[in-house]
Amino acid sequence: xxxxxxxxxxxxxxxxxxxxxxxxxxxxxxxxxxxxxxxxxxxxxxxxxxxxxxxxxxxxxxxxxxxxxxxxxxxxxxxxxxxxxxxxxxxxxxxxxxxxxxxxxxxxxxxxxxxxxxxxxxxxxxxxxxxxxxxxxxxxxxxxxxxxxxxxxxxxxxxxxxxxxxxxxxxxxxxxxxxxxxxxxxxxxxxxxxxxxxxxxxxxxxxxxxxxxxxxxxxxxxxxxxxxxxxxxxxxxxxxxxxxxxxxxxxxxxxxxx
Amino acid sequence: xxxxxxxxxxxxxxxxxxxxxxxxxxxxxxxxxxxxxxxxxxxxxxxxxxxxxxxxxxxxxxxxxxxxxxxxxxxxxxxxxxxxxxxxxxxxxxxxxxxxxxxxxxxxxxxxxxxxxxxxxxxxxxxxxxxxxxxxxxxxxxxxxxxxxxxxxxxxxxxxxxxxxxxxxxxxxxxxxxxxxxxxxxxxxxxxxxxxxxxxxxxxxx
Numbered sequence: 001x002x003x004x005x006x007x008x009x010x011x012x013x014x015x016x017x018x019x020x021x022x023x024x025x026x027x028x029x030x031x032x033x034x035x036x037x038x039x040x041x042x043x044x045x046x047x048x049x050x051x052x053x054x055x056x057x058x059x060x061x062x063x064x065x066x067x068x069x070x071x072x073x074x075x076x077x078x079x080x081x082x083x084x085x086x087x088x089x090x091x092x093x094x095x096x097x098x099x100x101x102x103x104x105x106x107x108x109x110x111x112x113x114x115x116x117x118x119x120x121x122x123x124x125x126x127x128x129x130x131x132x133x134x135x136x137x138x139x140x141x142x143x144x145x146x147x148x149x150x151x152x153x154x155x156x157x158x159x160x161x162x163x164x165x166x167x168x169x170x171x172x173x174x175x176x177x178x179x180x181x182x183x184x185x186x187x188x189x190x191x192x193x194x195x196x197x198x199x200x201x202x203x204x205x206x207x208x209x210x211x212x213x214x215x216x217x218x219x220x221x222x223x224x225x226x227x228x229x230x231x232x233x234x235x236x237x238x239x240x241x242x243x244x245x246x247x248x249x250x251x252x253x254x255x256x257x258x
Numbered sequence: 259x260x261x262x263x264x265x266x267x268x269x270x271x272x273x274x275x276x277x278x279x280x281x282x283x284x285x286x287x288x289x290x291x292x293x294x295x296x297x298x299x300x301x302x303x304x305x306x307x308x309x310x311x312x313x314x315x316x317x318x319x320x321x322x323x324x325x326x327x328x329x330x331x332x333x334x335x336x337x338x339x340x341x342x343x344x345x346x347x348x349x350x351x352x353x354x355x356x357x358x359x360x361x362x363x364x365x366x367x368x369x370x371x372x373x374x375x376x377x378x379x380x381x382x383x384x385x386x387x388x389x390x391x392x393x394x395x396x397x398x399x400x401x402x403x404x405x406x407x408x409x410x411x412x413x414x415x416x417x418x419x420x421x422x423x424x425x426x427x428x429x430x431x432x433x434x435x436x437x438x439x440x441x442x443x444x445x446x447x448x449x450x451x452x453x454x455x456x457x458x459x460x461x462x463x464x
Contacts, residue, residue, distance in 0.1 A: 014388070024262070060287050140345075142346075
């Protein structure tokens with residue numbers, strides 16, 4: 001398991017730096033906007049809920065780009081390096097790396113233009129573009145990209161069932177927090193639909209539409225004596241991550257996922 | 259975690275992102291107004307004002323509050339809020355209501371999932387690995403550090419946004435606000451209170 005996935009409950013971290021701003025530097029807004037534009041122009045949106053006419057949008061962008069792709073970049077980082085970059089620095093690294101590796105631009109081109117803006121930070125951006133590109137991005141923001149697909153098809157678990165979380169193998173992306181792996185909880189809610197995911201996560205197990213559950217954990221079952229009293233921890237977990245709890249639930253979960 | 263870096267590092271990042279945006283415009287990936295329009299959408303339309311209005315309605319209308327807890331999107335659709343409340347990062351909104359004996363806290367240990375249409379974009383502290391790590395196991399200590407004392411017999415429910423739902427908290431209505439209008443009440447609702455790291459403001463502070 002990667003350290004980036006296993007933050008919940010880490011000890012010895014010291015006080016929280018309570019920074020209420022969304023962006024602490026102006027440049028961070030620009031990389032956020034570029035990421036949202038990529039999500040709104042992503043090639044997969046032609047098959048998404050609102051059936052966006054993505055093939056008709058006059059953009060040169062022809063890739064799939066979702067939250068999963070941004071996360072794959074963060075999860076591919078050396079885990080110690082992950083904590084040495086501020087939030088949007090990781091976005092800048094991942095997104096510029098994507099555009100160069102996919103051939104939209106070369107690293108040399110990016111370096112050269114970066115040098116130009118280093119010398120003259122006030123130099124304006126180039127002008128141009130077809131407004132239908134912007135219209136699609138804003139339409140995506142208004143209409144979204146729901147992963148829900150149809151009614152739930154015979155969920156394996158019901159409210160009140162005891163479930164143990166599998167310790168699935170590491171893959172390039174996961175939605176399973178490390179602190180609940182191998183732990184046993186109780187199904188609190190079964191969602192009404194099945195939920196796909198942006199991509200298949202391979203051996204991690206999600207992607208195809210499947211039931212999703214809210215699972216309630218007693219913090220002492222996760223952190224033992226280090227847990228605070230009178231607290232409850234809820235996680236929202238895909239069916240692929242769960243197995244029926246048995247008498248020796250933690251070890252059986254590892255066997256099933258092996 | 260540390261948030262400020264040497265000017266040199268910020269200047270390098272600023273130049274690199276500007277170079278990236280410039281090249282993407284020249285190559286026809288985005289336009290010269292795409293990024294500004296995205297930012298404008300969040301500055302003008304999808305802000306915590308939407309969340310404040312939802313909370314204020316829940317405080318004055320128990321029937322609405324019940325629907326908000328049971329079927330959050332249906333309740334939100336009843337209000338005259340901007341077009342797009344079920345849009346990006348609002349496709350599956352879920353409200354959790356504080357009540358006597360229950361305090362809710364929303365976190366995302368994996369990344370920074372956040373209900374954009376209700377609360378706008380997440381503040382830095384919410385994305386900070388230290389908050390994400392500590393709030394999971396020691397929510398009371400974190401709240402105390404932020405000046406919020408939660409009674410020992412109050413159940414603290416921590417919701418980790420690991421799936422499709424995007425959670426927000428309906429804080430408890432402060433005492434001394436009987437007869438207030440929804441607009442007045444909305445003024446007591448902070449972003450922090452809708453994530454669960456604060457209570458709604460008291461009338462004296464309004």
